[in-house]
Amino acid sequence: MFQFFNKCLKSTSLAVLLFLSAVGYSQDLDTTQDPSGPRRIAGIDLSRGVLFEVSPHTGMMGSSGLFGLRLSMNYSTLNLEIAGEQVIGKTANLYPISVNLNLNLATRGRIIPYGSVGAGLWLTVPTNTIGDKTVTTLGMNFGIGARYYVTRVFGFRIEGKQYITTVTNDRELKDELLFFQEFSVGVTFIFR
Amino acid sequence: MRLLIATVLIALIEVAIVPNDAAAQARYQSSISLSGGSYAASGFGTNGYVGAAYNYLFGGGKYFVEGGLGFGSLKSDVLEQVSKSQIFDNDRLFTYEFLVGIDANPGGPLPYFVAGVAGVNQGGQSRFAGVIGLGKRIPIPGFLGSNQIGFRFDVHDQIYSQTINNGSPFVTHNILATLGLNLFF
Numbered sequence: 001m002f003q004f005f006n007k008c009l010k011s012t013s014l015a016v017l018l019f020l021s022a023v024g025y026s027q028d029l030d031t032t033q034d035p036s037g038p039r040r041i042a043g044i045d046l047s048r049g050v051l052f053e054v055s056p057h058t059g060m061m062g063s064s065g066l067f068g069l070r071l072s073m074n075y076s077t078l079n080l081e082i083a084g085e086q087v088i089g090k091t092a093n094l095y096p097i098s099v100n101l102n103l104n105l106a107t108r109g110r111i112i113p114y115g116s117v118g119a120g121l122w123l124t125v126p127t128n129t130i131g132d133k134t135v136t137t138l139g140m141n142f143g144i145g146a147r148y149y150v151t152r153v154f155g156f157r158i159e160g161k162q163y164i165t166t167v168t169n170d171r172e173l174k175d176e177l178l179f180f181q182e183f184s185v186g187v188t189f190i191f192r
Numbered sequence: 193m194r195l196l197i198a199t200v201l202i203a204l205i206e207v208a209i210v211p212n213d214a215a216a217q218a219r220y221q222s223s224i225s226l227s228g229g230s231y232a233a234s235g236f237g238t239n240g241y242v243g244a245a246y247n248y249l250f251g252g253g254k255y256f257v258e259g260g261l262g263f264g265s266l267k268s269d270v271l272e273q274v275s276k277s278q279i280f281d282n283d284r285l286f287t288y289e290f291l292v293g294i295d296a297n298p299g300g301p302l303p304y305f306v307a308g309v310a311g312v313n314q315g316g317q318s319r320f321a322g323v324i325g326l327g328k329r330i331p332i333p334g335f336l337g338s339n340q341i342g343f344r345f346d347v348h349d350q351i352y353s354q355t356i357n358n359g360s361p362f363v364t365h366n367i368l369a370t371l372g373l374n375l376f377f
Contacts, residue, residue, distance in 0.1 A: 056259060056290060058308075058309045065309065067288070067290070067309075088318045090355070127317050150250055151250065154248060154250060186290075187257050
């Protein structure tokens with residue numbers, strides 16, 4: 001039990017540091033001076049109302065390729081996101097479905113870095129084995145990422161995440177803690 | 193194979209003789225397309241393929257990202273009639289691609305080049321593939337009273353590692369060649 005809490009503490013310490021470091025953080029505004037009108041901000045301004053984003057992405061989890069889709073709602077520094085992915089393995093496909101809370105470390109500009117923490121379901125679906133059933137487990141994740149807005153409605157997104165889940169070992173009759181690392185790149189479309 | 197060669201030849205003739213207008217690509221930010229053609233699966237043969245794609249254009253139409261999906265078949269006369277065997281649970285093929293592309297010559301005869309990744313579902317088994325390819329979008333100004341409609345052709349190579357019946361893995365090249373209608377908006 002102590003080892004379990006120790007591992008969780010080490011794994012979540014990075015997420016806590018990200019949240020603490022966001023206090024008072026600001027990014028320099030990249031402004032375009034228009035002498036005839038108000039100052040315009042290149043990139044995006046997340047503090048002006050609610051923005052919705054649709055973000056298809058691809059990447060790798062361990063040595064397996066993945067595809068996914070994130071639907072998110074931005075309000076200033078907070079971003080609430082639902083994510084679903086397909087991780088294509090050799091003997092099974094993994095479908096992590098999670099709800100994540102992202103903290104935008106800046107609210108204006110072209111580059112918006114963020115920290116993320118979330119939890120959800122992991123569905124492991126065997127593909128070419130006989131008799132195996134779909135296994136569903138709970139998992140949590142945390143990570144960091146950045147969005148680069150090419151225009152006010154389109155941008156690119158990059159993210160790294162650490163996933164933690166447990167699986168029951170039937171032979172040894174105990175739960176094992178599993179760690180997966182994911183790296184993804186994708187695009188993001190913004191709607192108001 | 194003959195269907196694949198015919199598709200590519202028709203596409204090249206189309207690029208050479210049909211006048212096109214680069215202004216359509218530069219003016220619009222998105223396009224959707226419906227395409228049909230052939231899918232040559234390594235070791236299985238060539239079958240028909242239909243697909244749809246969405247493109248987001250930026251940089252004046254010189255750069256774009258594309259998401260597409262398509263349906264085809266892995267039917268093989270050799271496997272069915274000669275060896276009487278079946279590799280997968282069924283013959284259905286489903287692919288989805290995420291690509292980035294560069295079109296250095298939107299108004300001219302040179303094609304654009306794409307690269308990205310794809311998911312290839314063969315008879316219920318999924319594979320993660322890399323994709324390289326080329327193609328061309330050809331707007332047809334004034335077609336049906338609109339400047340938004342055009343043709344497109346694409347040739348993609350889906351590359352992935354294949355393992356059959358627990359044998360040694362080998363690299364597979366599946367060639368996808370399509371012609372289609374494109375709507376800019």
